[in-house]
Amino acid sequence: MAGNCKREVAGFTGLQGKQTAEGMITFDDNPMTGIVGRKYDPVWGSMRAERSLLSILGADKAKMYTRLALMGVAQQAGDYTVDDLIQMVGIGLRDLTPDEFQRVVTHVANAGFDPDRLERAGSRIAGLLWNGKVVKGGDLLPPGEVHYLRHVVAGREWPEGTSINDYYASLRSTIVDSTTKIVISRYGNFWQIGFWGVDGTWVEYRVQYRYWSTGLRPTSLEKVINSKYRKFVKWLR
């Protein structure tokens, strides 16, 4: 469908809202995500019709995206959380002010890994000695410990002797470093902000969880960014 036709189908106001929901909505008749639905007219029979934001996204997401669309009008008016700000930039509503940028960086640097979640250790760290026990692949450990064992102890991506606290401190210093590159993207159903340090450290923060999702020194960041699950990649710095 050509751009002008898309606008005719959606209407100006509707298109504004739908563009903010990019990634959730498609300009086709996909029954899950498409804006093109069908209605029955007694004269003309079955006809194409625009589906509402509510019917495509559900009440909660429709409300959220409507709110975000309104934010685009009142750009400086809100008292937004860091997570709101990351999503707003990711969606393309607007850029961050310098103060907001600093808030985001400070918040993410202090977030750390989720202390309450447990993650399967996996084969790569099975057999390592950790907290006085030999790790088994099926063991459940906090994500911070799993990432430390994978990338520092087994992968030796950090210098020998790096403790788990050194590892966390290294990730924090990457986030706050003014030379670090920063990128927002949508990864699966999550908005994330990633920090790519000059020493090759990559830390990502996941908005919906409010914690770091990973911390490693990848062989190629390009590969990590080019995942088929990742879209709407936007570099901030």
Next chain:
Amino acid sequence: MASLNSHTLMIKNLTGILEEFFENYPVWHTLSEFERLDFDTEWCNAVAQYEVLRKESLSGEPAQQLDVITNKLKAIKSKLVELRLMVPEGI
């Protein structure tokens, strides 16, 4: 050129993540999205390591181990596509 030590680490990582793939594949759709994405990140990095190793002139045991990894990757190519995981170049 990567060092011999880093070759060994990459091969070890690839061998381990392939084992994790075989453990995860049958239960992929019961994993949380958190777990699937975590694995995807690690997989993308492993793909980069595999492609680095393929460009090196390995010999002896590392070369044999890389052949084993290559054969496993070829065998699971359709599963990688099905799960939308990255397929290494040359596979």
